[in-house]
Amino acid sequence: MSKEMQYVAFNLNEEEYAADILAVQEIIRWTHITRVPRAPSYVKGVINLRGTVVPIISSHLRFNLPEEEITDTTRIIVFKINGAIIGMTVDHVTEVLQLKTDEIEKPQAMSTIDEEFISGIGKVDDRLLIILNLDNVLSLGKKGDKD
Amino acid sequence: MDMSQYLDLFLEEAAEHVQTLNQNLLKLEHNPERIDLLDEIFRAAHTLKGMSATMGYDSIAGLTHKMENLFDMLRERKISLDAKVFNCLFKSADALDGMLEGIREGETEPVNVDTIVKELGMLENGGLEVGSEAVQNDETKKDTELWDELNEYEQNLVKTAIEKGFYVWRMFIEIHPECLMKGVRAFMIFKSLEGRGEIIKSVPAVQDIEDENFDKSLVLYYISADSEESIRKEMNKISEIKLKNINKISSKSEASDNNSSNNNGIKERKKPEGIVDISGKKQKIHQTVRVDINRLDSLMSLVGELVINKTRLEQINSSNKIEDLNETIERINSITGDLQTVVQNARMVAIEQVFNRFPRMVRDLAKDLGKEVELIVEGKETELDRTVIDEIGDPLVHLLRNALDHGLESTQERMAAGKNTCGVLQLKAKQEGNHVIISVEDDGRGIELDSIIDKAVKNGLAARTELESMDERELLSIIFEPGFSTSQEITDLSGRGVGLDVVKNKIQSLSGDVYVTTKKGQGTKFTIKLPLTLAIIQALLVRSGKEVYAIPLANIDETTSLEEQHIKNIQSQQVILLRGSVLPLLDLRKALSVPGSEKEDELYVVVVRKGEQQIGLVVDELIGQQEIVINSLGKHLSGIPGIAGASILGDGKVSLILDIATLI
Numbered sequence: 001m002s003k004e005m006q007y008v009a010f011n012l013n014e015e016e017y018a019a020d021i022l023a024v025q026e027i028i029r030w031t032h033i034t035r036v037p038r039a040p041s042y043v044k045g046v047i048n049l050r051g052t053v054v055p056i057i058s059s060h061l062r063f064n065l066p067e068e069e070i071t072d073t074t075r076i077i078v079f080k081i082n083g084a085i086i087g088m089t090v091d092h093v094t095e096v097l098q099l100k101t102d103e104i105e106k107p108q109a110m111s112t113i114d115e116e117f118i119s120g121i122g123k124v125d126d127r128l129l130i131i132l133n134l135d136n137v138l139s140l141g142k143k144g145d146k147d
Numbered sequence: 148m149d150m151s152q153y154l155d156l157f158l159e160e161a162a163e164h165v166q167t168l169n170q171n172l173l174k175l176e177h178n179p180e181r182i183d184l185l186d187e188i189f190r191a192a193h194t195l196k197g198m199s200a201t202m203g204y205d206s207i208a209g210l211t212h213k214m215e216n217l218f219d220m221l222r223e224r225k226i227s228l229d230a231k232v233f234n235c236l237f238k239s240a241d242a243l244d245g246m247l248e249g250i251r252e253g254e255t256e257p258v259n260v261d262t263i264v265k266e267l268g269m270l271e272n273g274g275l276e277v278g279s280e281a282v283q284n285d286e287t288k289k290d291t292e293l294w295d296e297l298n299e300y301e302q303n304l305v306k307t308a309i310e311k312g313f314y315v316w317r318m319f320i321e322i323h324p325e326c327l328m329k330g331v332r333a334f335m336i337f338k339s340l341e342g343r344g345e346i347i348k349s350v351p352a353v354q355d356i357e358d359e360n361f362d363k364s365l366v367l368y369y370i371s372a373d374s375e376e377s378i379r380k381e382m383n384k385i386s387e388i389k390l391k392n393i394n395k396i397s398s399k400s401e402a403s404d405n406n407s408s409n410n411n412g413i414k415e416r417k418k419p420e421g422i423v424d425i426s427g428k429k430q431k432i433h434q435t436v437r438v439d440i441n442r443l444d445s446l447m448s449l450v451g452e453l454v455i456n457k458t459r460l461e462q463i464n465s466s467n468k469i470e471d472l473n474e475t476i477e478r479i480n481s482i483t484g485d486l487q488t489v490v491q492n493a494r495m496v497a498i499e500q501v502f503n504r505f506p507r508m509v510r511d512l513a514k515d516l517g518k519e520v521e522l523i524v525e526g527k528e529t530e531l532d533r534t535v536i537d538e539i540g541d542p543l544v545h546l547l548r549n550a551l552d553h554g555l556e557s558t559q560e561r562m563a564a565g566k567n568t569c570g571v572l573q574l575k576a577k578q579e580g581n582h583v584i585i586s587v588e589d590d591g592r593g594i595e596l597d598s599i600i601d602k603a604v605k606n607g608l609a610a611r612t613e614l615e616s617m618d619e620r621e622l623l624s625i626i627f628e629p630g631f632s633t634s635q636e637i638t639d640l641s642g643r644g645v646g647l648d649v650v651k652n653k654i655q656s657l658s659g660d661v662y663v664t665t666k667k668g669q670g671t672k673f674t675i676k677l678p679l680t681l682a683i684i685q686a687l688l689v690r691s692g693k694e695v696y697a698i699p700l701a702n703i704d705e706t707t708s709l710e711e712q713h714i715k716n717i718q719s720q721q722v723i724l725l726r727g728s729v730l731p732l733l734d735l736r737k738a739l740s741v742p743g744s745e746k747e748d749e750l751y752v753v754v755v756r757k758g759e760q761q762i763g764l765v766v767d768e769l770i771g772q773q774e775i776v777i778n779s780l781g782k783h784l785s786g787i788p789g790i791a792g793a794s795i796l797g798d799g800k801v802s803l804i805l806d807i808a809t810l811i
Contacts, residue, residue, distance in 0.1 A: 034801040035694065036780070037739035038787045046780060046793055048801050051452050053778040053793040084781055139783075 002102040007122070008077065009097055009129060010090040013065045017090075018097070018122055018129040025080040027093055030070055044089060047076070054078065056087040062137060063113040079138060086138050097124060104131060154250075156437070157202050161247050164198075167191040168240045169507045172233065176510075179228045189218040195243070207246050210260050213267040214239050220271060235266050237507075297348065297368065297396075304347050305396060308370040313344075316378060318367045319392035326387040330359040335385045336367070343381070344371025368396070440533060443494050450483070450490050451776035454683060457483050458773065458797035487683060495530035495679075498576050498585070501540045502527050505547060505574060512551050519558055519569040520551060526576035531583050535657055535677055539585070542650040542661075546587040546673050547574065549647070554589035554671050564668065566590070582701065583679060588672040594665040596622050606630050620759045623663050627651040655808045658699065658791060662759055684777060686794070686804065688770035689753060692741035695802045697775050697794055698764070702755045702807040706769055709750040723752065723763060730754065733811060734765040739789070755807045762811055773797075777804060 007018035008027070033045040033056055042061035046053050056076060060068040068074065073092040078085060099122045107118040119133040168191045175184045192211045199207035214236065220226050242260050297305060305315045320336060322329050333356045340346055348368040351361045371378070375393055382390040457479055464472050502524055513520040531539070555561075555570035562568055573588040599622050600614045608628055617625075625631060629648040654661045659677035678684065678701060686697040687706070707725070714721050714732065721732040732752065735741065752763040775794035779785060791806035 032800050034793070034803065035742075036784060036787065036790065036803065037741070038789060039784055043784065046784070046801050046803075048795045048799055051455065051795065053780060053795065053801055055781055055784050084783060086781070086783060 002100040004098050004100050006096055006098050007129070007131065009094045010075070010077065011092040011094060012059050012063070012090055016094070016127060016129045017059075018099070018131045019077065019079070019134060020131075021096060023079050023081050023134050025078045025085065028076050028078060028087075030074050030076065030089075047087065049078065049085070049087075052085065054085050054087050056089060057138070059088050059090055059137075062088070063117065065113070079134060081134055081138055088138070097129075099124065099129075099131075153202065157198060158247060158251055159437075161195055161198060161207075161243075164191040164195045165240055165243050165247065166503055168195075168243070169237075170503060172236055172240065173506050173510065175228065176233050182222060185218055185222045189215060189222065192218060204246070204250065206260055207243060210239060210242060210246075210264055210267075213264050213271070217267055217271050226270065232270055235263070235270055237511075239263050239267065301348050301368065304370070305368075309397065313370050313372050314374070315347075315396040316367075316369045316371065316375070317392075317394045317396055318365075318369060318378070318382075318390060320365045320367065320382070321389045321391050322363050322365070323387040323389070324363055326363075328359075329361070329363070330357060332385065332388050333357075333361075333365060336365070336382070336388060339381050339385060340367070340369055340371070340378075343373055344369055346370075364391075438493075440494075443490070443533070446490050447494065450487050451683060453483055454487065454774060454776055455795050455797065459799070462797045491532070491679075491683070492530075494533045496533050496536045497527060498529045498531055498536065498539075498583075499527040501536060501543065502574065502576070504540075505543070508544070509547060509551065509572060512548065516551060517557070518551065518555055520555060521569050521571050523571060523573045524575075525573070529576040529578055529583055530679075531677065532679065535583075538653060538657055539675075539677070542653045542675070543574075543585070543587065545647070545650050546675075547572070550587055550589040550591065550671065550673075554591035556592050560592070564592075578679070583677045585675040585677065586672055587675075588670060590670040593667040593669055593671055594623065594626070594663070595667060599623070599625055602631060603628075623665065624759075626663065627661070655806075658701075658806075660757075660808065683774060685772060686775045687753065687772050688796070688802065689735070689751070689764075689766040690768040690770055691735040691739065691766050692743040694739075694741055695770065695796070695800070696735070696739075696766075697773075697802050697804045698753060698755065698807070699791070699804065700772065702757075704754045704756050704761060706751060706753050709752045709763075709765065711750065725752075725754070725763070730761060730763045732763045732765055736765075736767075738810065757807055757811055762807075764805075775802075775804065 006021040008021050008024050009016060009018045011017070028049070031047050033047050035045040036043055036055070039045075042057050044056045044058045044061075046055050048054075058068060060066065068089060068091060071091070074089060075093045076087045076089055077093070078087045103124065104120040104122050107115055107120055113130070117133055117137050118130055120131045122129040122131050168188055171184045171188045171191070175181060175188070178184070192214045196208050196211035196215060199205075199211065217226075217232070217236070221228060221232070226232065242263050246260070308315055322332050326332055337346060337353075346367050346369050349356065350366040355361055356365065369378075373381075375395070378393065379390055382388065457476075460476055460479065464476055506522055506524065509520060509522045550572055555572070556564065556566075558568045561570065571590045573586070575588070576583060576585045578584075596619060600611065603609050603614055603625050604611045608625060608631060614622065614625075627647045627650070629646070631646055631648070651661055654675055654677070657677055659675060661673060661675045663671060663673050665671040678699075685700040687700055687703055688695055688697050690696075709723065713723050715723065717729070721734070722729050723732060724730070730752075736743075747767045751766050751769050753766060753769070754761055754763050756762075773796075775796070777792045777794060779792050780787070780790065784790075789806055789810035791804045793801050793803050796802050
């Protein structure tokens with residue numbers, strides 16, 4: 001029996017990624033980000049999300065990719081995970097898609113990003129989506145911090 | 148019935164009662180003659196018994212029942228209040244505490260209280276020297292006691308009455324608890340009795356009875372020629388009351404040979420607390436509602452948002468200049484201010500809650516250490532935000548333990564130093580503006596600066612030469628450094644690896660500050676300064692580069708403008724001379740690596756205070772003073788040195804709040 005799950009797909013540096021939709025609270029446009037000095041380098045800063053201060057991390061810097069350029073399509077995906085709200089910048093949100101569990105393969109040491117950030121590789125037609133391990137991506141101060 | 152929903156309430160109230168027990172036991176230990184305290188204690192134990200029995204906690208009910216028995220006997224002076232009794236009672240209170248804790252933690256294993264119960268039982272039996280008969284008669288007081296309850300004038304009346312062949316009766320009357328008009332019933336009793344004799348005294352007083360200002364029982368002293376039987380008959384005519392007890396009073400001289408007046412036929416126990424209740428209940432009648440702290444929290448955050456939007460509204464108005472809006476904004480301004488105060492006050496709790504457990508703790512510790520200590524507590528009524536109250540207990544325990552263990556000398560040392568053998572420990576709280584100052588002061592040996600130096604060198608905190616060049620204040624601040632402990636030997640109480648740095652960290656996390664002053668041979672004083680509330684504060688907004696930061700006003704001593712050429716370098720440290728004294732500078736741009744390097748023509752210095760130390764923060768612009776709502780950065784970004792939190796400003800942008808204590 002394969003279960004079907006929904007994912008938010010987005011682009012980062014020309015690669016396709018996906019995140020479990022159940023962890024996504026909302027997707028917002030680029031907004032003013034207040035820099036937080038002395039924070040880890042991949043932390044862009046904090047934003048005001050309707051009265052709540054929400055930390056924002058840069059996916060590019062988190063995955064050791066070159067720093068992003070902010071364009072019209074840049075979005076912030078706001079995640080709610082383990083009760084904490086945290087946002088992550090992405091280059092382009094493409095779609096919401098469904099993946100069956102048997103369409104997801106174990107992560108291989110093939111991706112440009114750190115293995116611990118990946119929970120699997122999703123295959124849709126001829127596309128490959130890197131499914132993120134959000135627990136590891138969004139937990140700050142754990143291993144994988146390279147600053 | 149499912150009781151789990153009442154569990155929280157039960158635990159909370161039970162904890163209060165145990166607290167009352169502890170407090171009053173302590174008071175009683177100091178003034179054993181204050182029997183009224185026993186009544187308070189009795190009531191607390193009694194309520195606890197009832198509550199726990201209802202909730203099905205039989206071991207608590209059992210223990211409190213035993214305690215109650217003992218209190219009863221103490222009250223009747225069948226056993227005396229000696230150290231053994233106190234120890235046992237304190238132990239029982241601890242056991243109760245432990246059991247409650249167990250319930251709170253969800254432990255199912257019942258705490259074994261057999262030994263304490265047995266001990267209580269032994270005391271109880273040991274006190275039974277009067278014999279079993281006395282227990283049966285405890286609903287009636289002995290003649291001499293009855294006599295002593297009357298004042299001289301009344302005694303004279305009684306004497307005369309007896310000489311003239313009248314009887315004098317002491318009547319204990321209970322009014323049915325559901326009786327709606329107690330006053331009327333009481334009036335009927337008076338009316339009926341006064342037709343046939345004279346009431347010389349009533350407890351409570353007649354005035355209180357008329358005002359229905361009494362619980363459910365009356366004690367009357369009545370002179371009449373009537374026999375006991377006819378009085379009983381009269382009383383039985385009045386509905387909703389019950390003559391529980393009637394004793395004949397004889398004057399003191401006759402007391403010894405007139406024992407027959409005790410009425411043994413009545414089996415109901417007299418409940419003296421019924422009478423005392425009247426005075427006891429008068430003490431505290433507050434109309435209160437218990438509110439879940441979460442509701443207050445969300446109320447507070449709503450007010451916070453209101454404040455943000457109010458500020459926004461003010462900004463819109465100042466840029467658009469709409470006449471009509473002005474007045475409304477003024478109104479909103481004052482309403483928000485009031486609302487904020489009210490909500491803030493609702494979250495305020497008297498520090499009493501924290502302080503109350505200390506007398507007991509100090510007593511026990513002092514006993515363990517074999518020291519004589521008098522604890523003076525002042526300012527219990529000082530109020531602090533609930534969140535602060537919850538956190539402040541541990542640091543205070545730490546400081547008090549330190550003072551007891553290291554601060555105060557042993558009795559012999561004190562004697563040798565020509566001091567009073569009893570050490571004095573003062574715990575004080577008071578409000579000063581927007582701060583609460585809590586101090587822990589002992590009159591002990593003080594802290595020796597030399598031993599600080601030795602210790603710091605030994606623990607590798609600094610070089611001796613460096614330390615020796617420090618002044619007293621700087622040296623004293625070293626004792627708050629991690630890895631420093633002044634204790635000569637490791638004891639059970641303190642010196643188990645955690646030092647004053649833990650205290651300091653805790654206080655700083657509450658946006659407070661702690662410092663110490665000491666005089667050799669005269670004592671040491673720790674002072675904690677805490678903000679009244681953590682939610683909304685006054686802050687100065689400053690600009691550094693393109694970034695705006697908020698500095699809590701509480702940290703700021705003054706601000707001044709600065710010209711580049713006045714900055715001097717001393718040992719690669721930038722300083723300026725401010726009214727003759729040297730002020731070290733910290734450039735905010737450098738400290739926070741603010742992007743951009745364009746030089747501003749004019750700079751400003753914000754003089755901030757870190758403990759006793761002043762530092763000038765160099766900023767590009769002073770934007771102005773504003774009320775800001777403190778938001779946390781979330782658990783992901785908490786603990787960044789120098790950043791206390793974030794605040795949303797009127798323009799919707801987030802500005803960071805500087806934490807002076809950790810910035811520097």
